[in-house]
Amino acid sequence: xxxxxxxxxxxxxxxxxxxxxxxxxxxxxxxxxxxxxxxxxxxxxxxxxxxxxxxxxxxxxxxxxxxxxxxxxxxxxxxxxxxxxxxxxxxxxxxxxxxxxxxxxxxxxxxxxxxxxxxxxxxxxxxxxxxxxxxxxxxxxxxxxxxxxxxxxxxxxxxxxxxxxxxxxxxxxxxxxxxxxxxxxxxxxxxxxxxxxxxxxxxxxxxxxxxxxxxxxxxxxxxxxxxxxxxxxxxxxxxxxxxxxxxxxxxxxxxxxxxxxxxxxxxxxxxxxxxxxxxxxxxxxxxxxxxxxxxxxxxxxxxxxxxxxxxxxxxxxxxxxxxxxxxxxxxxxxxxxxxxxxxxxxxxxxxxxxxxxxxxxxxxxxxxxxxxxxxxxxxxxxxxxxxxxxxxxxxxx
Amino acid sequence: xxxxxxxxxxxxxxxxxxxxxxxxxxxxxxxxxxxxxxxxxxxxxxxxxxxxxxxxxxxxxxxxxxxxxxxxxxxxxxxxxxxxxxxxxxxxxxxxxxxxxxxxxxxxxxxxxxxxxxxxxxxxxxxxxxxxxxxxxxxxxxxxxxxxxxxxxxxxxxxxxxxxxxxxxxxxxxxxxxxxxxxxxxxxxxxxxxxxxxxxxxxxxxxxxxxxxxxxxxxxxxxxxxxxxxxxxxxxxxxxxxxxxxxxxxxxxxxxxxxxxxxxxxxxxxxxxxxx
Numbered sequence: 001x002x003x004x005x006x007x008x009x010x011x012x013x014x015x016x017x018x019x020x021x022x023x024x025x026x027x028x029x030x031x032x033x034x035x036x037x038x039x040x041x042x043x044x045x046x047x048x049x050x051x052x053x054x055x056x057x058x059x060x061x062x063x064x065x066x067x068x069x070x071x072x073x074x075x076x077x078x079x080x081x082x083x084x085x086x087x088x089x090x091x092x093x094x095x096x097x098x099x100x101x102x103x104x105x106x107x108x109x110x111x112x113x114x115x116x117x118x119x120x121x122x123x124x125x126x127x128x129x130x131x132x133x134x135x136x137x138x139x140x141x142x143x144x145x146x147x148x149x150x151x152x153x154x155x156x157x158x159x160x161x162x163x164x165x166x167x168x169x170x171x172x173x174x175x176x177x178x179x180x181x182x183x184x185x186x187x188x189x190x191x192x193x194x195x196x197x198x199x200x201x202x203x204x205x206x207x208x209x210x211x212x213x214x215x216x217x218x219x220x221x222x223x224x225x226x227x228x229x230x231x232x233x234x235x236x237x238x239x240x241x242x243x244x245x246x247x248x249x250x251x252x253x254x255x256x257x258x259x260x261x262x263x264x265x266x267x268x269x270x271x272x273x274x275x276x277x278x279x280x281x282x283x284x285x286x287x288x289x290x291x292x293x294x295x296x297x298x299x300x301x302x303x304x305x306x307x308x309x310x311x312x313x314x315x316x317x318x319x320x321x322x323x324x325x326x327x328x329x330x331x332x333x334x335x336x337x338x339x340x341x342x343x344x345x346x347x348x349x350x351x352x353x354x355x356x357x358x359x360x361x362x363x364x365x366x367x368x369x370x371x372x373x374x375x376x377x378x379x380x381x382x383x384x385x386x387x388x389x390x391x392x393x394x395x396x397x
Numbered sequence: 398x399x400x401x402x403x404x405x406x407x408x409x410x411x412x413x414x415x416x417x418x419x420x421x422x423x424x425x426x427x428x429x430x431x432x433x434x435x436x437x438x439x440x441x442x443x444x445x446x447x448x449x450x451x452x453x454x455x456x457x458x459x460x461x462x463x464x465x466x467x468x469x470x471x472x473x474x475x476x477x478x479x480x481x482x483x484x485x486x487x488x489x490x491x492x493x494x495x496x497x498x499x500x501x502x503x504x505x506x507x508x509x510x511x512x513x514x515x516x517x518x519x520x521x522x523x524x525x526x527x528x529x530x531x532x533x534x535x536x537x538x539x540x541x542x543x544x545x546x547x548x549x550x551x552x553x554x555x556x557x558x559x560x561x562x563x564x565x566x567x568x569x570x571x572x573x574x575x576x577x578x579x580x581x582x583x584x585x586x587x588x589x590x591x592x593x594x595x596x597x598x599x600x601x602x603x604x605x606x607x608x609x610x611x612x613x614x615x616x617x618x619x620x621x622x623x624x625x626x627x628x629x630x631x632x633x634x635x636x637x638x639x640x641x642x643x644x645x646x647x648x649x650x651x652x653x654x655x656x657x658x659x660x661x662x663x664x665x666x667x668x669x670x671x672x673x
Contacts, residue, residue: 046425046453049474272590275611321513321532321556324494341493342512343453346472350420350450361491363512363531366556 001165001173002054005197006076006114007150009237022214023047025339026185026303028313030377034062037176040184042351043337043344044167050340051188055201056170057162059153059210059305060181068157070097070120071135075151076198077115082148087119094123104173114198118159132207132252139206140233150199155208158307162201182374183313185305187212200236204244207252208307213240214340215323218298226293246294247304258306258314262369263386264291266319279394280387301325303338311374313338315382321366327382328361336372413444419471420450428454428474439465453493458486478505481522497524500546506640519546519565527641528552528574532589533560540564540599549637556589559656560614564599568630571604572643580643593617593656595663601656602630604648613656616663622653
């Protein structure tokens with residue numbers, strides 16, 4: 001592990017973008033059963049050829065049932081002073097329900113490890129601004145203005161654990177195996193042109209949305225300017241943060257259902273649209289026009305965890321399928337797995353001596369979302385036409 | 398030899414067959430360790446290597462030459478048979494991306510699905526895949542004199558099939574394999590969009606009666622199959638059907654269409670056209 005660069009990227013690297021070819025994994029238990037971290041660690045660590053020890057992270061949903069009504073803020077602090085300053089600030093503007101260190105297993109010979117802290121927080125009620133919005137502003141403010149402090153995650157009943165090291169090191173450091181979650185996301189990183197820093201590892205999180213990403217977003221500039229017009233601040237020097245903010249914007253602020261939001265992120269090509277029915281053409285062209293600047297360009301495959309209002313796991317690749325994403329569903333159809341490589345699933349089979357089996361393993365259609373929702377099950381398999389099972393009314397044709 | 402190696406490799410009765418456990422104690426080996434074990438087995442004159450519980454290990458069969466047979470039980474990782482020159486690899490199950498990457502000679506047989514970019518820049522040999530494949534299959538495969546790469550897909554393919562193809566043969570049959578062993582016609586489209594973009598030599602043959610003109614990429618054109626071409630592919634199809642236990646009668650139920658280049662230099666005009 002690299003015991004430096006906890007809360008910000010060194011200055012000399014700030015004008016560079018991270019281009020990475022990473023390993024991503026995630027799964028959701030549809031009935032809400034909680035698993036410890038063993039499966040997700042196995043799924044991720046088998047992909048160790050996709051990482052180079054410069055970043056890994058986990059997101060877990062359902063880990064804080066006792067404090068599920070409060071925002072669980074996960075912090076990285078450089079030192080005690082920055083911690084005191086941030087915690088004092090939080091008490092000024094809201095209520096700290098609980099404030100404690102996150103249990104970690106720091107190697108004996110490391111003296112300058114970061115302070116990993118969590119706080120369960122409730123903002124003070126303000127007129128005209130929702131609690132969610134207040135927390136978003138708080139995250140942006142602390143990550144931008146408070147030196148030596150970084151918020152890793154800010155959702156309710158969930159948390160992100162990430163750092164600069166190999167996936168197995170990060171899993172051990174944060175004791176991932178001890179957490180019990182119904183939905184897990186994981187990422188290991190292979191940055192090719194920056195040294196990596198703790199806060200810059202994936203998953204990226206805002207409120208209940210977490211994103212793990214393999215690839216690079218070449219439309220970063222366009223997306224960033226678009227997001228800035230809605231008050232988001234892209235300060236993390238990496239392309240993936242725009243995906244987290246775009247999903248927050250589309251799904252939380254604009255209230256768009258995920259199947260439609262996935263069309264906005266990776267819309268069909270115009271010559272494909274031309275071959276569709278008139279009403280689909282109008283709808284798709286309108287989505288493309290409205291969210292022109294939210295479209296993600298460049299190679300990517302993403303797995304997104306989302307919990308507002310219903311916990312959902314969602315996977316998507318770019319339209320030309322330049323990054324891999326494989327899906328698998330367990331024999332009892334209760335667990336949907338997504339991963340960069342099928343080896344993650346094979347690992348679970350081998351680990352259970354062949355007892356754990358998969359009903360089906362399949363590759364998604366490029367640019368088509370796969371969606372599984374808690375209690376509802378698999379609602380999209382990743383093959384469907386854009387508006388399958390969506391009631392669409394277009395007037396004035 | 399340490400203990401784990403003893404557990405991992407044991408000799409079968411027949412002298413030149415060896416079985417290697419790729420996941421001793423349910424812990425998958427690193428790809429380097431596994432490949433070194435394979436090299437050691439070859440050094441010890443083993444001609445047939447059976448791998449057990451393979452779990453995503455990459456580069457299996459990389460650069461191997463000569464008369465060898467590797468049977469893989471499990472899931473081989475990316476770049477299966479990369480730069481391979483002669484051996485035969487059989488996979489009982491699926492494989493991941495880039496199988497047969499820049500292969501020079503030999504055979505890869507996959508009894509399952511394959512991922513993306515199979516046969517990337519292959520220069521020779523055969524890749525037979527029983528079921529479906531992903532994107533960019535046979536990108537830039539090439540032929541030269543006696544070198545002639547052949548990719549046969551029993552199921553269906555996705556976008557960019559035979560992109561920038563510079564020779565050889567890609568054949569897609571469009572079949573579906575039911576769990577009970579019967580073979581029926583696949584309900585999926587036989588290929589994706591941008592079929593044969595930039596193709597400048599070789600041919601893609603699809604077994605379908607549907608019109609897929611709208612899916613053609615730049616530089617590709619559909620032709621009716623000639624008698625000579627039918628005769629050319631027949632032995633390969635027969636071999637494919639034998640390997641995967643497909644009744645040969647089903648093949649003739651649909652016609653073949655051939656996709657060939659319209660020019661040897663489809664993008665010649667785009668670059669330095671005035672010089673050449």
